[in-house]
Amino acid sequence: MSHIITGTNIYISNYNMFDSELDYGIRLSSFNWLNDQIEVFGEDVLPRTLLEKGFLFKNEQIHLVGPPGIWKPRIMQLPLSITTTSGGPYEDSDINSGFFEYRYQGQDRNNAYNTGLRRVMELGLPLIYFNSTIPGRYQTFFPVFIVHDEPNRLTFTAQVDQMDIIINPDRVEEKDETFWRRKYATVSAQVRLHQQKFRERVLFAYNNQCSLCRLRHPELLDAAHIIDDKEEKGDPIVPNGLSLCKIHHAAFDRYIIGITPNYEIKICGNSRRI
Ligand SMILES: [Zn+2]
Structure with missing residues (x-):
């Protein structure tokens, strides 16, 4: 099965060729990046401009939202995020129950967007859900899983997972988690443990x-990385750390x-040696 639809930013190749390593890497990096943004902003409501810009993954800019509500970054094969706008054409149900309905993109259940989201459901891949409460600002939920597809109603049902499944691995055992959820939680826990050690050493x-x-x-x-830890040389070692x-x-x-290679800090044209 192969769809190439120009102008929609959706390209789904043969599913047997699905690059799970790449897909997994981007989803995990997106969650980690969003966690950082939520920490910086102090809330899970983030500006659209920030999400549109996104972050760098292996020299590729990953935009987390775009014009279509079912959004797939260029280098991914399947959608990464779904978005709703209050007052928009899609009426989505209350998220507080942990489940919400997500309307198909358009009326054709087999267009590239809906097919992509259905494939995300079949593979049990986690998504990000952005819900716009006020213009230009989005409440952020992840991981979110598509759990049901109702073609007659042109509607998917999505389930919101607790975010602390990502940040608190102790809770994983309590639940009957899928392979993917366990994998995310495990890697995330390792990353956090690593970051904690790094922080202690740098602050010291x-x-x-x-x-x-x-x-x-x-x-x-905080212990900041001089070279971003997502880049190749951005190792969590003290010489790459800065206490800020x-x-x-x-x-x-x-x-x-x-910061310059000579360890000078540049602030709006001024510089100062540390
Ligand atoms: Zn300071």
């Missing part, structure tokens, strides 16, 4: 101070401040 190396403003409150300090307070870390991640 910097004497528990922000390297910019010298703030001495460890609870307000929450404000300076956010500024660093947004390129408001930067």
